[in-house]
Amino acid sequence: MKQIYHYFILLLCLLSAACDNDDNNLAKAYIIKSDTTFEAKGGNGTIEVSTGNLSVSSDKDWCKVEAEGNIIHITVPQNIDIGGRTALITILADGYELMLPVTQLAPIFIVSSTDPLSFFGNGETIELQVQSSLEVKVSVDDDWIQYEQKENTISFHCTKSDVPLRSTQVKISSGTKTVTLDCKQTCIEGEYTFTYTDTNWDDIDLKTTLTKDPTEENTYILKGDLPFGRELKLKYENNKLAFHAGQYLGTETIDGKEYHLFMTLGYGKLTPAWDYVVDYVAPMEQNKQGKYLFEFMDGKHWGRYFVNRISISTFTSSTASESSYVEEIEKLAYVILTINKVF
Numbered sequence: 001m002k003q004i005y006h007y008f009i010l011l012l013c014l015l016s017a018a019c020d021n022d023d024n025n026l027a028k029a030y031i032i033k034s035d036t037t038f039e040a041k042g043g044n045g046t047i048e049v050s051t052g053n054l055s056v057s058s059d060k061d062w063c064k065v066e067a068e069g070n071i072i073h074i075t076v077p078q079n080i081d082i083g084g085r086t087a088l089i090t091i092l093a094d095g096y097e098l099m100l101p102v103t104q105l106a107p108i109f110i111v112s113s114t115d116p117l118s119f120f121g122n123g124e125t126i127e128l129q130v131q132s133s134l135e136v137k138v139s140v141d142d143d144w145i146q147y148e149q150k151e152n153t154i155s156f157h158c159t160k161s162d163v164p165l166r167s168t169q170v171k172i173s174s175g176t177k178t179v180t181l182d183c184k185q186t187c188i189e190g191e192y193t194f195t196y197t198d199t200n201w202d203d204i205d206l207k208t209t210l211t212k213d214p215t216e217e218n219t220y221i222l223k224g225d226l227p228f229g230r231e232l233k234l235k236y237e238n239n240k241l242a243f244h245a246g247q248y249l250g251t252e253t254i255d256g257k258e259y260h261l262f263m264t265l266g267y268g269k270l271t272p273a274w275d276y277v278v279d280y281v282a283p284m285e286q287n288k289q290g291k292y293l294f295e296f297m298d299g300k301h302w303g304r305y306f307v308n309r310i311s312i313s314t315f316t317s318s319t320a321s322e323s324s325y326v327e328e329i330e331k332l333a334y335v336i337l338t339i340n341k342v343f
Helices: 002-028
Strands: 031-034 043-049 054-058 064-068 071-076 085-093 096-104 109-111 117-120 125-132 136-140 145-150 153-158 165-174 177-186 190-197 203-212 219-224 232-237 240-244 247-254 257-266 279-286 292-295 309-315 325-342
Touching (some): 043 085, 043 096, 071 085, 071 096, 109 177, 203 325, 247 309, 257 325, 279 325
Antiparallel strands (some): 085 096, 109 125, 136 165, 145 153, 240 279, 247 257, 257 309
């Protein structure tokens, strides 16, 4: 019985010694602190180990490691790939193995808008906001687009144009990602030939100018030797020029009687429209000779009727209505505005 007791005491001592030995081994090889998470732009980090007897390796070429005393230095380049990535570091410390992951985040690249850059007129500037964890580079195909980078903003500026329409592309790059934006500059202020068929079915070509109205947004004034010496206003909406019915043109004395003139829109023998919603519209087009022009057509806002002309109509009141309407005194049908020169 005493012999069994002695064996039991000896076993307890051995177990106690083994536990003490394990604690000592753990104490010799553990990580004190680490910096192993990196942004996409890369950088340097360290791992501090409890012992200085180290060797270290990485399972990925992009993650460089080097031991110096009890410090492991980590060097990570910028991540230009689409996703994040992870490397596994293996540390041998006093014969014991420690493993630790190194994580690098995916690059961030966000452009506030990928819509085409549409410049209208000369000297306009468009700003885009760009968020990127890597360097942002901008390239432009043509020098009429200029740009300035400032923090997270890229400002694009168009220079003065001597043509009605020109286009190019802008590329914004970060890492392996590139956003390509179409750009165009439209200029409609200038000298025009105003072509139409008059009341007597004669084809008329008039020299006119189209300039921006300083008092009304998106409004342009057509000037020249127009009927009754009047000026006509057009709106530039949705990339189209539009005549809207109901423009008041002042008064005119005809056969000794004073009338109020309005620009109306008509078709055939129908009473013309004077409601503003009715319009006569034209997108910019280029003909076979390379000329830019606006050929007007019905804007489809006159119910079942079809606009094919501008009219100057007389009214007995300064308010256009059925009761004050008299007649159309000038008809300008099949209107075309051809650009000769931009300002």
